[in-house]
Amino acid sequence: MNRPLPRWLVAMAAAVYLFLHLPILVLMIFSFNDAKFSAEWRGFTLHWYQRLLERPDVFRALKVSLIVGASATVISGVLGTLVALALARHRFQGRRAFEGFLYVPIVTPEIVVGISLLLLFALLRFPLGLTTITIAHVAFCISFVVIVVLARLKGMDQHLEEAAMILGADEITTFRTVTLPQLWPGILAGALLAFTMSFDDFVITSFVSGPGSSTLPILVYGMVRKNVEPSINAISTIILIVTALLIYVADRLVQDRSLA
Amino acid sequence: MTHSVAPAPVVQLVHVCKSFGFIKAVDDVSLDIYPGEFFSLLGPSGCGKTTTLRLLAGFEVPDAGQVRLLGETVNHKRPYERQISMVFQNYALFPHLSVARNVAFGLEQRKTPRATIEERVERALEMVRLEPDVFAQRMPGQLSGGQRQRVALARALVLEPAILLLDEPLGAIDLKLRKEMQLELKSLNKELGTTFIYVTHDQEEALTMSDRIAVMDVGRVAQLGTPAEIYENPRTAFVAEFIGQSNFFEGQASKQESGEWLIGRPGEGAFKVPQHAALTEGAHVRIAVRPEWMDVWRPEAVPPGENAVIGSIRDIIYLGETMHVIVAVPGLGDVTVAVRNEGQLMKPLSWKAGDRAAVAWLPEDCQVLEG
Amino acid sequence: MPGLRERMLTWLHRRPQARAWALLAPGGLWLVVFFLIPILIMLAYSLMPRGVYGGVESGVTLEHYARFFDPLYLEILKRTFLWSLAGTLICLILGYPVAFVIVRSKRWRNLLLFLVVLPFWTSFLVRTFAMIFLMRDTGLLNSWLLRLGLIQQPLTILYTPFSVMAGLVYGFLPFMILPIYASLEKLDLSLLEAAEVLGARPRARFFRVTLPLSLPGVIAGCLLVFIPALGSFLTADLLGGAKQMMIGNLVQNQFSAARNWPFGSAASFIVMALVLAGVMLYLRFQDQEPKSVTVQ
Numbered sequence: 001m002n003r004p005l006p007r008w009l010v011a012m013a014a015a016v017y018l019f020l021h022l023p024i025l026v027l028m029i030f031s032f033n034d035a036k037f038s039a040e041w042r043g044f045t046l047h048w049y050q051r052l053l054e055r056p057d058v059f060r061a062l063k064v065s066l067i068v069g070a071s072a073t074v075i076s077g078v079l080g081t082l083v084a085l086a087l088a089r090h091r092f093q094g095r096r097a098f099e100g101f102l103y104v105p106i107v108t109p110e111i112v113v114g115i116s117l118l119l120l121f122a123l124l125r126f127p128l129g130l131t132t133i134t135i136a137h138v139a140f141c142i143s144f145v146v147i148v149v150l151a152r153l154k155g156m157d158q159h160l161e162e163a164a165m166i167l168g169a170d171e172i173t174t175f176r177t178v179t180l181p182q183l184w185p186g187i188l189a190g191a192l193l194a195f196t197m198s199f200d201d202f203v204i205t206s207f208v209s210g211p212g213s214s215t216l217p218i219l220v221y222g223m224v225r226k227n228v229e230p231s232i233n234a235i236s237t238i239i240l241i242v243t244a245l246l247i248y249v250a251d252r253l254v255q256d257r258s259l260a
Numbered sequence: 261m262t263h264s265v266a267p268a269p270v271v272q273l274v275h276v277c278k279s280f281g282f283i284k285a286v287d288d289v290s291l292d293i294y295p296g297e298f299f300s301l302l303g304p305s306g307c308g309k310t311t312t313l314r315l316l317a318g319f320e321v322p323d324a325g326q327v328r329l330l331g332e333t334v335n336h337k338r339p340y341e342r343q344i345s346m347v348f349q350n351y352a353l354f355p356h357l358s359v360a361r362n363v364a365f366g367l368e369q370r371k372t373p374r375a376t377i378e379e380r381v382e383r384a385l386e387m388v389r390l391e392p393d394v395f396a397q398r399m400p401g402q403l404s405g406g407q408r409q410r411v412a413l414a415r416a417l418v419l420e421p422a423i424l425l426l427d428e429p430l431g432a433i434d435l436k437l438r439k440e441m442q443l444e445l446k447s448l449n450k451e452l453g454t455t456f457i458y459v460t461h462d463q464e465e466a467l468t469m470s471d472r473i474a475v476m477d478v479g480r481v482a483q484l485g486t487p488a489e490i491y492e493n494p495r496t497a498f499v500a501e502f503i504g505q506s507n508f509f510e511g512q513a514s515k516q517e518s519g520e521w522l523i524g525r526p527g528e529g530a531f532k533v534p535q536h537a538a539l540t541e542g543a544h545v546r547i548a549v550r551p552e553w554m555d556v557w558r559p560e561a562v563p564p565g566e567n568a569v570i571g572s573i574r575d576i577i578y579l580g581e582t583m584h585v586i587v588a589v590p591g592l593g594d595v596t597v598a599v600r601n602e603g604q605l606m607k608p609l610s611w612k613a614g615d616r617a618a619v620a621w622l623p624e625d626c627q628v629l630e631g
Numbered sequence: 632m633p634g635l636r637e638r639m640l641t642w643l644h645r646r647p648q649a650r651a652w653a654l655l656a657p658g659g660l661w662l663v664v665f666f667l668i669p670i671l672i673m674l675a676y677s678l679m680p681r682g683v684y685g686g687v688e689s690g691v692t693l694e695h696y697a698r699f700f701d702p703l704y705l706e707i708l709k710r711t712f713l714w715s716l717a718g719t720l721i722c723l724i725l726g727y728p729v730a731f732v733i734v735r736s737k738r739w740r741n742l743l744l745f746l747v748v749l750p751f752w753t754s755f756l757v758r759t760f761a762m763i764f765l766m767r768d769t770g771l772l773n774s775w776l777l778r779l780g781l782i783q784q785p786l787t788i789l790y791t792p793f794s795v796m797a798g799l800v801y802g803f804l805p806f807m808i809l810p811i812y813a814s815l816e817k818l819d820l821s822l823l824e825a826a827e828v829l830g831a832r833p834r835a836r837f838f839r840v841t842l843p844l845s846l847p848g849v850i851a852g853c854l855l856v857f858i859p860a861l862g863s864f865l866t867a868d869l870l871g872g873a874k875q876m877m878i879g880n881l882v883q884n885q886f887s888a889a890r891n892w893p894f895g896s897a898a899s900f901i902v903m904a905l906v907l908a909g910v911m912l913y914l915r916f917q918d919q920e921p922k923s924v925t926v927q
Contacts, residue, residue, distance in 0.1 A: 005732060009728055009732060010732060012728045013729045013733075016726070016728070016804070017729070017746060019725075019801070020746070020750055021750070023765050024761050026761070026765065079657050080658060082658060083654065086650075086651045091647070092647065092651035092652070101667075104666075104907075107859075107906055108670075108862075108906065109863070109879065110864065111902065112673070112882075112900075115673060115882060115899045116672060116899070118886070119672045119673055119896070120668065123672060138665070139666050142661065142662060157350065159349075159350060160352050162317075162319055163348055165319075165339040166340070167340075167369055167419070170636070170637075172636065182356065193752075202754075203864055207886070217756050224760050232760060240753055243754060251745065
C-alpha cells in the first residue's frame, strides 16, 4: 500500500500530536517568562530557576525523592528480576494464579493502593516517612519490572543457556556468564522505569508520607494548589527533561538486541 | 585372524521413554552407537529425534529406561557433568563474547591454563577453516550463517569430546554451502574419530553422511541400518515412503508347489516375491518397489520371469537426471517408473502419453513390508 | 567430594517446584504483605462502624455501602462512569487516526512512536498542571482569546466538566494509541491487497478489513483508558475543583477533611470492584475472541 495518506487524516493526526505536546512545550517556554502572574510573554529570564535553587524545601524534596527512588529501584529491581526468572524458566503449579496476582497492582487505582497502605501503617502504628514511601513504591514497581525483564527473557535464545551447560558450566556459572550479561539491558530498562515511576508518583506517596518527608511531586502539588509563581513551570520543566532522558535511555536499552 | 569381540558401544539407549503431558515423544527406544560412527537420527518433525538427542545431552530426564554414555548410566547427570559436546540448530553462540571467547568457553570451565587455551582455540578455528587472525576477535553478530556454524563446531570440538551431538546444524544454510559442509563434517568425523550423532529431517543428508541411520516415527525407531539397508530394504511402509519414493502393491500371500510365493488379488494377477519372514499363507501383505527398479516395456515384450502390470502412460515428467514415466494401471492407480535420461534431444524416449505400456520388475526387487 | 554448591544445585535440580518458589518468594511475599493484606484490611474497615475520630470501632455494619444509594453518592458514581465513558470515546476518535498514521509511515515511525510513548511516562502531575496553565482564568488560552479580541472577559474554562474531560483525554490518550498501533502493526498487508484486487475501494477496505482486524487493539485501548479513568483522582482534583467530584476524589476526601475512614474504605473498595469487573470482562472477551477473523 504505497498510496499517500489522505490529507485530512494527516492533519487530524498532526492536530492530536499538537494537543499532546503543546501544553508541555508552552509550560516549558513560560518557565523562562519574565512575569509573575501573567500569561503574556514579557521577556526571557532564568529568574525562576534561580529562585528554585534558593529554596531549601526544593532541595529537601529532591533529596527525599532521590533516596526513595534509588532504594525502591534497587529493591524492586532485584525482586522483580527474580520473579521474572521464575516465570520464564520454570514450569510450576499455580503459575497462572501467580501471574494474575502479579498484574493486579497494575490495574489497581492508585487511590486504592495508597489508602490501603495508609491503613496498614496506621494499624501497625508505623510512623510515616521515607521507609513507608519506599515500601509503597516497591509494591507498585515490582510488577512493572517483571513485565520488562520477562519480555527480555522471552526474547532471549534459550539455547544459549543450554549451550553453556553442555560446555561445562553449572547453573550458577551459566547464569553469571551467559544469562545475566544478556539480561542486563532488560534489568536496567526495568530499573529505569521503576525509578521514573517512583520519582513521579504523587497519589500513593501523598497517603504514606508524613510531615517532613515530602517528595518532589508532593512539593509541586502544594505549589500548584497555592497557585504560586512560574517556579512551578521551572520545576516542572526540570522534571520533564530528566524523565524524558531516562525514558529515552530505557528505550534504547530495550531496543538493543544483540544477535544470537 | 578375526576379532570376535565387537567394540563396546559409546552410547546406549535402553528402553528409553519420555512423555510431555499426554504426548509420548520417545516411546521405548533402544539403540547402540559405536565409537567413531557417524550416526543419524532421521525422521519428520515430531518423530522424537530431537527429544532423543536432548536425552543424550541431559536437557531432559527419561521417564523410563537408561541412557548410558561410555558404559555409565547417566540418567540424572546434568549436561555439564557429561563428557559430551553439542552443536545447536541456531548455533547458540554467545552474542556478548568474541569468537575466540566463545570457542574458549568450555576450556575455561575446565580451568585450562591460558596459554593452552589460546593454542587450542587457534587450532580449532583452523580445523573448521576460519583464519584465526581474521576471525578470533570478531563478534558473532558480524558473521554470516555459515561462519557462525563453523564457530559453533569449533567450540564443540575444541574440547576433544568422545561424542558430538548435532541438532540439524545445516538447516538454515543455503544449498550449495550445505553440500560443502556435509562433506566437511563427514571428513572431520573420520579424521578425529569422534562419534557424531546427527539429527536431521533431510533424508538425502542422512544418506550422504551416515554410517548408520535410525529412522524414527512417532517416538519409535522404524528401522535401523546402513544407508544401503534403509534405502534398498525398507522394512515398513513408513520407511519406504519417507526415504525416496516407492510404489505400493498389496495382496494375499499364497505359497506355490514350486516353493515360490505369490502376492495377488483375485482377478488381478499376482506378483512373485522372494521368501520373507512376514509371509504366511493367506496373510495380507504389502510390497514396495522403487521406481528406479522398474522399467517400461511394450506389453508383449515383457521379459519372462518378471512381475508386470499393464496400463497406459498418463504423463512423462522431465527431472533432469531421470525421467518419471507415470503409468495409469486400472485397479491399481498410478505407478511411477524412473528411467535414466540419456538425453531427450539426442536420444529421446520412444514413449508418449497415451501409449499402452507394461511396467515390469524383478521379483527380488519386491520389498515385503512389515506391519 | 561434592561441595556446598554442588549439593545445593543437586537438591534444587530434583525439586523444580522448590526452584521456582525460591525465586518467587521474595517478590511474592512483598506483594502479599504490602498489597494484598492492606486491601483486605481496607475491606475489613469498610465493614466496621465509624469511630469518634474518624477511625473504626468494633462491630460489623453495611451502613457505609448502603450510603451509596444516597442520591448524592449515586450522582458521583454516575458522573464518574459517564465521564470515563465519554473520555474513552473521545480518546478513541482522536487516537485511532494517530495510530493509523504511525503504522503507515516508514521514515518517521520511530520518532512518532517515541512522541507518543514520552507523555505516557512523564509525570501525570506535571502534565495536568500544563492543562491548568492553559485553561485557568489568567491562563494562556484566555490571554490569547482576549488579545485576539474574541472575548471581552476571561472565560471560565477551568473547574468545569469540560476541563475535567479535557484533562482525562489529555492524560489517557497515549494509553489508547499504543494498543491500537500494536494491533494495526500486526495487520497483514496482503489482506488489504487481496481486498483491493477483489474490487474494494479504500473506504470499504478500511471498514471491512482494517477496522475489524484492529478490534482487539481498540478494545484493549478502550479498557486501558476506561479503567484508570474510573479510579482517577488527580484530574478531577486539580481541574475540577470541589464541584466536579469523581469517586476517587470522594475517597480522598474521606481520608482528609471528612475524616471517615470506614466510609472512605467502602468507596475505595467500590472503585476497586468496578475496576476488577472491567478487567474480568476484558479477559473473558479475550478468551472468546477467535484467533482468526472471518471477513464477511
